[in-house]
Amino acid sequence: MSLVVVGSMAFDAIETPFGKSDKIIGGAGTYIAWCASNFTPIKQISVVGGDFPQSELDALAARNVDLEGVQIKKDEKTFFWSGRYHMDMNSRDTLVTELNVLENFQPVVPDNFQDCEFLMLGNLVPAVQLSVIEQLKTKPKLIVLDTMNFWMEVAMDDLKKVIAKVDVLMVNDGEARQLSGDYSLVRAAKTIMAMGPKYLIIKKGEHGALLFHENNVFFAPALPLEEVFDPTGAGDTFAGGFIGHIAKTKDISFENMKTAIIIGSAMASYCVEKFGTERLRELSQADIDSRLSQFVELVNFDINLV
Amino acid sequence: MSLVVVGSMAFDAIETPFGKSDKIIGGAGTYIAWCASNFTPIKQISVVGGDFPQSELDALAARNVDLEGVQIKKDEKTFFWSGRYHMDMNSRDTLVTELNVLENFQPVVPDNFQDCEFLMLGNLVPAVQLSVIEQLKTKPKLIVLDTMNFWMEVAMDDLKKVIAKVDVLMVNDGEARQLSGDYSLVRAAKTIMAMGPKYLIIKKGEHGALLFHENNVFFAPALPLEEVFDPTGAGDTFAGGFIGHIAKTKDISFENMKTAIIIGSAMASYCVEKFGTERLRELSQADIDSRLSQFVELVNFDINLV
Numbered sequence: 001m002s003l004v005v006v007g008s009m010a011f012d013a014i015e016t017p018f019g020k021s022d023k024i025i026g027g028a029g030t031y032i033a034w035c036a037s038n039f040t041p042i043k044q045i046s047v048v049g050g051d052f053p054q055s056e057l058d059a060l061a062a063r064n065v066d067l068e069g070v071q072i073k074k075d076e077k078t079f080f081w082s083g084r085y086h087m088d089m090n091s092r093d094t095l096v097t098e099l100n101v102l103e104n105f106q107p108v109v110p111d112n113f114q115d116c117e118f119l120m121l122g123n124l125v126p127a128v129q130l131s132v133i134e135q136l137k138t139k140p141k142l143i144v145l146d147t148m149n150f151w152m153e154v155a156m157d158d159l160k161k162v163i164a165k166v167d168v169l170m171v172n173d174g175e176a177r178q179l180s181g182d183y184s185l186v187r188a189a190k191t192i193m194a195m196g197p198k199y200l201i202i203k204k205g206e207h208g209a210l211l212f213h214e215n216n217v218f219f220a221p222a223l224p225l226e227e228v229f230d231p232t233g234a235g236d237t238f239a240g241g242f243i244g245h246i247a248k249t250k251d252i253s254f255e256n257m258k259t260a261i262i263i264g265s266a267m268a269s270y271c272v273e274k275f276g277t278e279r280l281r282e283l284s285q286a287d288i289d290s291r292l293s294q295f296v297e298l299v300n301f302d303i304n305l306v
Numbered sequence: 307m308s309l310v311v312v313g314s315m316a317f318d319a320i321e322t323p324f325g326k327s328d329k330i331i332g333g334a335g336t337y338i339a340w341c342a343s344n345f346t347p348i349k350q351i352s353v354v355g356g357d358f359p360q361s362e363l364d365a366l367a368a369r370n371v372d373l374e375g376v377q378i379k380k381d382e383k384t385f386f387w388s389g390r391y392h393m394d395m396n397s398r399d400t401l402v403t404e405l406n407v408l409e410n411f412q413p414v415v416p417d418n419f420q421d422c423e424f425l426m427l428g429n430l431v432p433a434v435q436l437s438v439i440e441q442l443k444t445k446p447k448l449i450v451l452d453t454m455n456f457w458m459e460v461a462m463d464d465l466k467k468v469i470a471k472v473d474v475l476m477v478n479d480g481e482a483r484q485l486s487g488d489y490s491l492v493r494a495a496k497t498i499m500a501m502g503p504k505y506l507i508i509k510k511g512e513h514g515a516l517l518f519h520e521n522n523v524f525f526a527p528a529l530p531l532e533e534v535f536d537p538t539g540a541g542d543t544f545a546g547g548f549i550g551h552i553a554k555t556k557d558i559s560f561e562n563m564k565t566a567i568i569i570g571s572a573m574a575s576y577c578v579e580k581f582g583t584e585r586l587r588e589l590s591q592a593d594i595d596s597r598l599s600q601f602v603e604l605v606n607f608d609i610n611l612v
Contacts, residue, residue, distance in 0.1 A: 087489070183393070186532040207513035210530060219527040219604045224516060226492040258607040292609050298525045299605045301564040303598050 003247035006045040007122025013082040024276040028122035031233035034280040035240030037063040039248040043113045045069035047101045049078040068110045076101045089228045109135040119143045120243040126158035144168040146239045164196035172203045220261040223269040230275045234268040241267035266291040309553035312351040313428025319388040330582040334428035337539035340586040341546030343369040345554040349419045351375035353407045355384040374416045382407045395534045415441040425449045426549040432464035450474040452545045470502035478509045526567040529575040536581045540574040547573035572597040
């Protein structure tokens with residue numbers, strides 16, 4: 001039984017008010033893999049061009065990321081994204097998007113991936129996400145979907161089909177409002193859960209994240225950080241920490257999802273400390289535990305009710 | 307030994323996207339008194355005009371609010387504020403401000419208030435707040451200051467003098483950035499604590515609140531609400547819950563301040579459910595306990611660190 005991750009593997013070029021990166025390794029699938037592989041082995045589905053460094057693939061393989069599902073199109077170029085963050089580090093402008101290999105990506109689920117128990121659909125074309133779900137002969141124990149406003153604008157019909165088939169949906173607050181047409185996040189959550197997902201996670205960046213399920217709600221804080229160096233991949237890393245913990249513990253209860261969200265938040269708080277995946281690559285188990293302790297401290301309080 | 311509260315008692319007229327109030331009772335001191343009197347007796351310092359209803363004063367007196375420090379200027383009018391909230395309920399425009407009795411308010415601390423152990427300085431002219439501190443012959447065990455951006459713009463020198471004399475400062479995120487000149491709230495907190503207060507509370511509205519002390523930080527969530535009917539007084543109510551709990555328990559430790567912030571947040575979550583002080587007036591102890599239980603549920607999670 002395994003965790004299957006679907007997501008882009010890409011080149012990014014990032015500008016922030018504090019610096020500018022070269023063309024570096026990025027992509028939702030990459031961030032998820034770097035993060036979740038701290039917790040469990042992964043079977044990865046993605047596509048790259050001939051220009052994608054073999055050393056990057058080797059580094060993931062060395063972390064128990066099975067790359068059989070990663071297509072390498074030798075004569076094509078890897079997906080490239082370039083963006084510039086504003087002063088608040090919450091909003092950004094896209095400078096360049098070159099779809100390249102993503103343009104005609106037809107994912108193929110290897111036979112060896114049919115034991116998929118947990119499926120993490122990283123942010124990607126909804127039709128690709130749907131194709132992976134449909135290729136799986138047995139329904140996974142849990143399907144988690146991450147998506148973004150872009151797909152709501154250009155592929156809402158496909159996106160709604162995917163949403164109807166997943167157990168957990170992750171979006172940010174603006175996207176939850178856009179998808180539901182409701183400003184109140186509590187009402188938006190009800191509307192979105194009626195579209196299919198039994199669980200909804202609303203990511204609020206520096207303001208933490210909310211987990212909704214039936215009439216229950218859980219609030220996970222974000223760690224207040226002195227510096228956010230580069231927010232790219234924070235949401236993907238959050239998803240990776242979440243599904244990594246779920247797959248490791250094989251426990252899909254609401255209680256365990258709370259823990260998984262805290263772990264996702266802790267991993268995301270590391271991600272933003274350096275450009276790209278740099279910080280994620282150097283983390284030890286001791287680093288992860290130390291940050292989790294900070295989260296426990298951050299929200300721990302005593303109430304003695306009469 | 308007692309809790310002394312300083313703050314405006316006023317008339318407000320409020321417009322929100324969902325409705326419009328008549329001229330109703332408002333003012334920081336009023337909200338703090340209605341809230342904190344759930345936890346402890348209060349000695350109130352304020353000023354009203356001859357037009358302020360005696361029934362309102364009687365209602366507070368019946369809740370153990372000592373009004374000896376409330377001046378009644380029979381021939382003048384009570385402070386009046388009118389505002390209109392935008393669709394997001396976070397931002398608002400001031401439509402009318404009539405200072406009236408506040409214009410030349412000279413607070414007088416009655417002899418009977420000299421036993422002040424806890425001093426809550428609600429949002430008000432900094433010179434008035436300073437005058438109360440200076441009239442107290444014995445330094446209180448804890449002085450808490452609530453203020454707002456308006457005073458940073460028109461009376462920053464006076465405000466800085468007050469800030470230097472208090473133990474706990476409460477501001478919102480925008481005000482913390484304005485006061486410190488730093489966008490990062492973690493760095494802003496360090497700068498502001500260097501101005502005097504040993505504790506800083508940064509209120510983030512629907513995103514909760516942060517408590518800073520030395521290198522410690524605590525994050526209190528806000529309860530996700532389906533409807534925010536009227537945000538007026540939420541910050542004052544938060545302050546009232548905070549100081550009410552501290553004064554009741556007489557415990558000024560960081561640990562107890564965490565609890566106090568959760569109580570402030572719970573009370574504020576009730577405040578916004580109806581116009582003005584309406585919801586605060588009808589709360590029972592069972593209501594308060596029930597909402598506190600929701601906060602415990604909201605943030606409770608298990609992490610088993612190795």
